[in-house]
Amino acid sequence: MLDRPYIYVYNGDALADNATYLEVTVPTEGDSDFHLRRGAGINTVCRQFMARNAIRYQLFGRQINVGGPGDYPLVPELVYPAASFISMDLINTLRSNNPYPGVPGSIPNYWSQIAFQGVRRYQGGALPRTGYPYYERPYTLTTAIVVAWAGRAPAAFQQLTVGQTFVVPVQDYDFELHKMSFLIQVAQAPVPVPSVNKVKMTLYDVEGRQMMSAPVVDELLNDISVNYNSVYPVPPVLYPVGSQIKFDIWSLLIDTEIPATLEINFHGKWRLPK
């Protein structure tokens, strides 16, 4: 068996506010079972919530308010078979967003989503392996990128902009990625601060596979988030020497926040040759 970290994303951006949606589903892929270990971000979508396991059994005695912690760890993990679906009820919806206060007629940047974090379990296949004897040292690959575009296109700020792709080369040794942190300094801000609902990210593994079904809001990935207990990827992933960490960044910034400098830190360890 082979586990690959994965996040199934439910995007609530297209929902209506103050509505109820029953039996909303997130389908799982047909090539692997999904082992759900964490649900996060429910409070950005609705005020009350219900979820079900793979045989549609309710996970809560009744619908819960979402004013508690933003993270729901699943113990033991829940298994959703290949080609099944995660089912939930979204009650009294309220989409989280970044509005454009100075632009009449604009549409806010929504960051209303639920991240179902876990692993996809494959019956075959192999993970990349380090081809030399090694010892490990902690290391962080850091990169700074300029996010010069808002979440919607000027001047009306109604049409969504698209993400941009970036890479960080892994040049010296094999690198094992354990977690990520995001800091951002928006226009006019004096210092960088932890990035809170300013960007979304899609991360790829060394074989070019997306590690999430859709771009994920920074807070749900950010190790230094104050609202969530975010750690990703779990389990860690290996980027061999000569490869690159590829990711897409989607902006949630508004017009007055650009350009912004986004610092992404990929924390992990080198595998140094013995």
Added chain:
Amino acid sequence: MATFANPFAPAAYNGVVQRQEEPYLDVDFTYVYDVVLALNQLLVDQVVPIMNDSDFVWRALILSASTGAFRIRFSDAQGYYFSNGYLLSGNFLVGLIPVPWVINPEAQFPAGGRIGVDIQDLTGAQNTIQLLFRGVKRYRLPA
């Protein structure tokens, strides 16, 4: 299995699985307790009934919502109280943020049993409260 753990992640994120040798099946579950207290109202012997299909293993309490401070104590069906007095709701917060309040060792409630709750408002106004009893449903498997 071709995988390795992430030491930075909580155990749950690395995957906690059911031990195969156990004669039961655990499924993540949450019992929800909703109450609206009038000003300074004290309610005793409130009951969170445990469903008949399985035992419940209580592992954490989460203050999901409240409109102010209250105090509370818990008991099981045998009259065992989990504290010698009422606990202030601030115990379930870090600052203003609700965090899981861990029950260790875990407490098992039989199928058809109950979690007992005594609770009192401290705000002097109406207080709408929701508590989450996090844990697992423990299904007994045929021998």
